[in-house]
Amino acid sequence: MTDTSDITIRLARTEDFDVLWPTLRDVIRAGDTYAIDPQLSQDRIRALWMEEPRATYVAEQDGELLGTYYLKTNAQGGGAHVCNCGYITSAAARGRGVARAMCRHSQHEARGLGYLAMQFNCVVETNTRAIALWEDEGFATVGVLPDAFLHPEAGYVPARVMFKWLGQGG
C-alpha cells in the first residue's frame, strides 16, 4: 500500500513552473498521452499549463513537487458546467498514488468551483494505468474514438471519452 497521507496539494505558484518544467517537457515531448503538440515551446507550455486553465495545482511531499494538474471549463455556454483536468506525475514519483490524490483533489475543487461533471476528452487507449485509475475513481468510458490518436510507437490507436457526474457534496 502507498501512503499518500502526507501529500499536500495546493495551487501552483509562478515559480513552481521551473521545477515542474522537466516533467512537463518530458511528458509532452513524448507525445504518447496528451493531445498537445510535442513541439510547443517552453513559453507556450507555460501558458497552456499555468495561465490558460482556470486553476493549476501541484502535489508536494516534504517540499518536493511530485506532480501537477490543471482544471478548466471543458466547453462554454450550455456545456460550462462540465470541467476538464489534466494530470502529470514526475517520473520519480510514479506508483506512489500521486495521480489518484490529484484526481480526488480535483473532483473536490471542481465541486467547489461549481462544476457538476468532469470530462476527459482524449484518454489514449495505450495509457492503461490512467484508464484503470479513472475507472476506479468512478469515471465511465462514454465512448471510444476509433484511431483518434497517433501514438509515436503504436501508430493510430483509439482514444476514450471519459465522464463523471460529480453531483452534490464533496
Add this chain to the structure above:
Amino acid sequence: MTDTSDITIRLARTEDFDVLWPTLRDVIRAGDTYAIDPQLSQDRIRALWMEEPRATYVAEQDGELLGTYYLKTNAQGGGAHVCNCGYITSAAARGRGVARAMCRHSQHEARGLGYLAMQFNCVVETNTRAIALWEDEGFATVGVLPDAFLHPEAGYVPARVMFKWLGQGG
C-alpha cells in the same frame, strides 16, 4: 426533394461577417445548439467564427448567403489528424439542404487539408435534425455524455460525441 445544385460554397471573406451576423447572433444567443457562451460580444463571435478556425466558409445561392461553417483542428499533438466543424444555416434557408451541402463540402475540404477524421464534440440531444443529418452523412454516435448540456428550455440534456473516419480520397 430539395435542389441544392445551385448552392455555391466558398471561403468566407472578412466582409461576409456583417451579412452573417444576424444568423450567428440569433443561433448563439438562443444557446440551445452550440456550446458557445450566448453572451459573447460581436467581436468575440467574429474572432471565434471567422479568425480562430483554420478556415471559414459560406454557402451562397443567387448572391444570398444561406449559411456558414468553420473547420478547425479538434485536438493537437497525437489528435491533430481529427478536425471539427460547426455549421449554421440562416433561418430563412432551413429545410433547403444547406446544412447537408455544407457538411459534404467540409468533408471534402477536410480531406484536402490532410485530416483523416471529423469529430463533433457536443451534439445536443434535442437537436434531432442535426443528429439525423450527421447520421445520414455517415457520422457515428461514439458516445452520449449524460446531462452534459444545459438547454435553456429543456434543462440538462445529453450531448453526443459523433465521429466519422474520412479515410482516403474525396
